[in-house]
Amino acid sequence: MKYWRKYHPDIDAADPRYNQVSLIYSVLLIMVAYFGIIGVLNITLFDAADIAFYDFIGFTLGVSIYLFVSRGGNFQVASWAVMATLIIILFAFVHLAEGRNYSLLWATMLPPIAFFLLGRSGGSWISGLVFLYFSWYLYQLLSQGVTANLSLGALFNFVEVATAQIFLFRFYERSRQEAYEQLQKTSITDPLTGVFNRLYLDNSLKKVLSLASRNKQPVSVLLIDVDHFKRINDEHGHLVGDVVLVALCKILKEATREYDSVGRWGGEEFLVICPNTSEAQAKALGERIIEQVREKAVNGGIHVTVSIGAATFNQVDEKSIERLLQVADNNMYKAKAAGRNQVVSTASVTS
């Protein structure tokens, strides 16, 4: 486990901020250690107090940002502060060396950090502006006749490497972002029907119940099970069975509100989570779904029905997710036992 998780226990590996926060802490620790040690060496061994001054600025800023972010400071602000510190040190370093000893090579460290912390747009702007400034600075040095490991060719090389770096990092950042979004989507989606999967439903239920508990609002869930689905599979084949499930999900999506969550609970069972929904509203939604499923024939003639168990929390207790689901499940079986093709609901589930 990453040591910084003790400051941010809510950010786990699935959180989109995880890698950003990880890099912020890594860069800060390297900054503090590097500037601290080099600062001391510059004073004691190399007699270079002017450079040590900038080392200690880097050290102090590193410690300050660390304290800021570890005490709950905004990550975006911390990212920009890290970038600003690195740029200040880079400027001081290159100017003190007057561009000699290939000091500008340090500028090429900037894009990977900038793109990672600030994203494609922020990374492009920061890297572009810094490179533009240093190209101009090199040109100034050349015009003033400073030629120690400098030439017009060196300037061209710097500009070319800088441009290529920005293009390449833009490309990598876009690929990374797209791959990440695709992975996120796949990890919460049922591949057959395209609705949410059980992992998503579990997390969503926790969030919805926690919010409802704070806002004192009711929450309802509907557990929907296809009637005699085995028979459909046996008579028409599994592929047709799959088509039925896809068609059912389309109906569920159309019948529900945007902030309801429709997902596959398992096999031919689906769960709809309805925030801020009373028992009467949940029952009405269930009736509407029953009606629409009954009306729409699938695959040119197969008529399907569903049984629905609904459960409502009026007084939400977050710890009772299992209880809510258990009541919905019992109600669904009551609907089956009462002849299928109907909704059974419970007014208010108590833990």
Ligand SMILES: Nc1nc2c(ncn2[C@@H]2O[C@H](COP(=O)(O)OP(=O)(O)OP(=O)(O)O)[C@@H](O)[C@H]2O)c(=O)[nH]1
């Ligand atoms: N085609 C298809 N069938 C599935 C899928 N997942 C589960 N099933 C089938 O769904 C059927 C569920 O059958 P049962 O649990 O006996 O329930 P049922 O036939 O719907 O009967 P009742 O629920 O009592 O109305 C099983 O035959 C499973 O193989 C799937 O993704 N595609």
